[in-house]
Amino acid sequence: MKAQVFYQGPVAVGASATPTPPGLYYTRVLLRTTDPQSPYGPFAYGLSAHSDALTTFAGGDAEIGIHGNNDASALGKSVSHGCIRMSNTGITRLARVLPLGTPVAIVR
Numbered sequence: 001m002k003a004q005v006f007y008q009g010p011v012a013v014g015a016s017a018t019p020t021p022p023g024l025y026y027t028r029v030l031l032r033t034t035d036p037q038s039p040y041g042p043f044a045y046g047l048s049a050h051s052d053a054l055t056t057f058a059g060g061d062a063e064i065g066i067h068g069n070n071d072a073s074a075l076g077k078s079v080s081h082g083c084i085r086m087s088n089t090g091i092t093r094l095a096r097v098l099p100l101g102t103p104v105a106i107v108r
Helices: 088-097
Strands: 023-032 043-050 063-067 078-080 103-106
Touching: 023 063, 043 088, 043 103, 063 088
Parallel strands: none
Antiparallel strands: 023 043, 023 103, 043 063
């Protein structure tokens, strides 16, 4: 089966100390934030991936996600704690069409 591209554009990935773990994962949960200008943007997908560098993050289990962000200047850089940050417009589009259980391949 050929992969379908749902988004193409700049993203931010994990910093050198907290890299985004490569592998094949899936979308596990979709959250809508109460403040679309939050650091996570309007939506956040939780993936089946977990950080290789952290055991916990913000009170959780260091789950890796794909989410929007409130700093467009971070896109295209390695600055996150392992999550994939994208534009708020991009994550909003994904939230409309990408169902839970969708495979996500993270490659370097």
